[in-house]
Amino acid sequence: MTIAVDFDGTIVDHKYPEIGKEKPFAIETLIQLQQEGNRLILWTSREGELLEAAIKFCHDRGLDFYAVNSNQPSGALFASKAGTKVVADVYIDDRNVGGLPDWGTIYEIICAKRAFHHQKNLMRKKKPFWKKIFGR
Numbered sequence: 377m378t379i380a381v382d383f384d385g386t387i388v389d390h391k392y393p394e395i396g397k398e399k400p401f402a403i404e405t406l407i408q409l410q411q412e413g414n415r416l417i418l419w420t421s422r423e424g425e426l427l428e429a430a431i432k433f434c435h436d437r438g439l440d441f442y443a444v445n446s447n448q449p450s451g452a453l454f455a456s457k458a459g460t461k462v463v464a465d466v467y468i469d470d471r472n473v474g475g476l477p478d479w480g481t482i483y484e485i486i487c488a489k490r491a492f493h494h495q496k497n498l499m500r501k502k503k504p505f506w507k508k509i510f511g512r
Contacts, residue, residue, distance in 0.1 A: 377490055378447075378464040379409060380419035383430045385470030393426055395433050401479040403437045409486060415442040419462050419469075465489070 381387065387403065389396030410416050418441040422430050431444060443449055447463055466486055470476040477485070 377413075377466065377486070378415045378417065378442075379466045379468065379486065380417045380462045380464035381406065381441075382467075382469040382471075383418060383420040383422060386468055386476060387434065390470065392422075395429060398437075399479065403434065403439050405479040405483050407439055409483065410439070414486075417441060417443045417445075417447065417462055417464060419445060419464075419467070 384390045384392045384396065386399070387406070388398050391397075406416055416439075418431065418434070420427065420430060427444070431441070434441070443462075445462065466489060468476075468482060476482075
């Protein structure tokens with residue numbers, strides 16, 4: 377699963393352009409999700425030195441992203457461009473409708489979504505009910 381994660385207000389408290397205090401369990405949860413095979417994309421409006429500082433903040437805590445503001449693997453810093461859409465299965469952002477749940481809840485939601493996708497894929501492999509009845 378590909379997960380796009382905002383930085384300010386999501387991984388850290390919103391203190392832009394400064395880096396706010398780390399949100400409890402944010403880094404640990406993201407590392408766990410990554411270890412479970414998910415691709416994490418840092419999805420932020422930060423650019424230049426401010427973006428580099430956010431990447432370094434996460435790296436210093438053991439979190440490196442698959443990509444930054446892009447769906448392409450990180451090898452270089454990608455500048456955020458207006459109109460650029462990062463494609464992901466899940467977006468984690470403090471500006472969600474309803475706000476940002478705690479990181480334990482976020483983890484549970486993602487695990488439930490993964491289980492749902494797995495079930496959906498299993499169902500695709502089975503012959504649909506109507507095809508069993510009508511033989512098509």
